[in-house]
Amino acid sequence: MKIIHRKTIKDSLPLKGIGLHSGKTVTLKLHPAEAGTGLIFFLYRAGQKVRIPISLDHVVDTSNATTIGDGGSNRVQTIEHLLAAVYTLGITDCILEIDSVEVPIMDGSAGPFLDGIRSVGITELKETIEPIRINSPMWVVDGDKYLVMLPSDELKVTYNIDFNHPLLKGQSYTTKLDESILTNDILPARTFGFLKDVEALQARGLALGGSLDNAVVLTDDGYLNESLRFENECVRHKILDLVGDLAVMGRPFYGHLIASKAGHALDISLAKCIMSKVTGDELTHFKSKRIPLFSKREANS
Ligand SMILES: [Zn+2]
Structure with missing residues (x-):
């Protein structure tokens, strides 16, 4: 089986943009990190x-x-597009400094994160x-x-x-996901929303930064954008998420x-399900390998 090495970025990468929901300007800086650091946000807020x-x-x-949050009032939202790019490139260790509560939406896809990271380089x-x-098999279900x-x-x-929309009825997509397919076919797909929902979202303080520059917007029977990046851009974006x-x-x-x-809630539920099973299996495997050794040594003493 192929051995996978941990990876970090070669140099710091500053990115600037606005938050999709907050509408505020955000500076995000990615920094190289030592093996084992993992991915960690440092949120700079109120000093x-x-x-x-x-x-x-x-x-x-x-x-x-x-x-994600620290258990108190500190949160960072919309981490998924950045993480899709980080995952695609195999980055396991990186410090992410951010000065606002939301990762910048950039163009609504993960493409700018991917290009940015590639531009500073990757260290194995x-x-x-x-x-x-x-x-x-593992699964999570919520109604239909x-x-x-x-x-x-x-x-x-x-x-x-x-979706209850003429263009998004029964849209389906099957693909293998490797670095090249993710890069070319999935990560460029932009987030999408319905024009009819925008007012309601904005009344709740959401989607304040949303525009045709960073989202595919659906009217009652079509798209508000002049063109799409893929004919089935929306389902591709769901795969990105x-x-x-x-x-x-x-x-x-x-x-x-x-x-x-599916959506974020089911995605995270499945992730929790997988991790509880996988770590449980790994612990059992570890124990079952250890116990006979221990018993043998005990028997010899
Ligand atoms: Zn998304």
């Missing part, structure tokens, strides 16, 4: 520096976007990382929405969306993902 590691234990909200570390492989992961030696996805959300697990993963009408 304080707050540490928020990217992990499932730190996910505090999954409505509209994936948000000597330490390795164990990928997650499941040996039995579901997300399943089947055992597979490669990462694949079958995604179905079914799924990869970004599962990247919160902090390890590469293999499996065949089958999603229908």
